[in-house]
Amino acid sequence: MFEDLQSYIPVAELKTLLVAAVTALVLSIGARLVTAMLQRVAAPLPFMREMLLQLRQPVCVLVPLLGVQTVWTAADDNLMMIGALRHVTTLAIIATFTWLGLRAVAAVQELILIHHPVNIADNLRARRIQTQTRVLVRTLSCFVLLFGLATMLMTFPSARQFGGSLLASAGLAGLAVGFAAKPVLGNLIAGLQIAITQPIRLDDVVIVENEWGRIEEITGTYVVVRIWDDRRLIVPLQWFIENPFQNWTRVSSSLTGAITFWVDYSIPLEPLRKELERLLHEVPQLWDGRVSVLQVVETSERAIQLRVLVSSRDSSSGWDLRCYIRENLITFISHKHPQSLPQLRAAFQASPTSEVVSPNHHEPIAEPERQPPV
Secondary structure, eight states: OHHHHHHHSOHHHHHHHHHHHHHHHHHHHHHHHHHHHHHHHTTTOHHHHHHHHHHHHHHHHHHHHHHHHHHHHHSOTTSTTHHHHHHHHHHHHHHHHHHHHHHHHHHHHHHHHHHSOSOSSSOHHHHHHHHHHHHHHHHHHHHHHHHHHHHHHTTSHHHHHHHHHHHHTHHHHHHHHHHHTHHHHHHHHHHHHHHHHOSSOTTOEEEETTEEEEEEEEOSSEEEEEETTSOEEEEEHHHHHHSOOEETTSSOSOEEEEEEEEEOTTOOHHHHHHHHHHHHHHOTTTEEEEEEEEEEEEEOSSOEEEEEEEEESSHHHHHHHHHHHHHHHHHHHHHHOGGGSOOOOOOOOOOOOOEEEOTTTOOEEEOOOOOOOO
């Protein structure tokens, strides 16, 4: 059987393949042992531990490939298919380096996210750092991937010739590529702007297209807004740069909410203010103690409008607090001052009468009311 194999494959090629296989096996075992040992040594160090955990698989693939490529390079150029083997191994090495770069970037992101969790009470700084990290990491990952693909393409002679022809006609080609890649480049630049200026961050409360929701995810091309009823609104990154929107947690999550209702002019305001204070002190989990105001803000010919301002720690607490105050103040007015609810008044006035003098008694008498003609 070995003699039959020698008849198809020359001895030099067979020896080269055998050396390459042994080299790959030895280097693969060595890389696994070394990475496992380094992981044990770096166990007390979170950064090194996470980095080695992410890079272990690419390294265990890259090291044998480098050894095999060394064998191909040292082999005779006249060997059968040696050029194809070198080219395929070079492509595999470039792809592994690209994989290694992506895993390194992902490791840095994971470490930053672990050290800045958002599941804490005051998470403004953590949300800012996480937003910058996610957007910048996605952008950097795109560049690493594009660089790897471009490097692989440049290993083909036809691709190099095509690149040279593009450079020769750079004006027209650049214009065509610019128009074709406008949405991609626009979102890429918008992502960098959002990462640097941060008009939005993860978990921000925003009003987008008249919808209330939270920023759930920021990708390289779009933003996912989780609406209050668990719907998802998908918005392109560039939209947040070109359009105005409301961000309720830009500086702080604290908000001031307003409650308005109409009452009669006869309503006493002081009992209402005392009741408001009592209600607020009953719900310290909703009211943050900053703002508590009851004012008359509007009048009409029939009623007056009262406005209550109350503050809360976040938008969700503010909504619950406003509903609580509105319900209980209406109940208080209905029970304590029912006559002060909005009323429609009507005044009835008797018809005017004209006085006539009786010819006999000289006493004024009322003239009977005359009905208008039908």
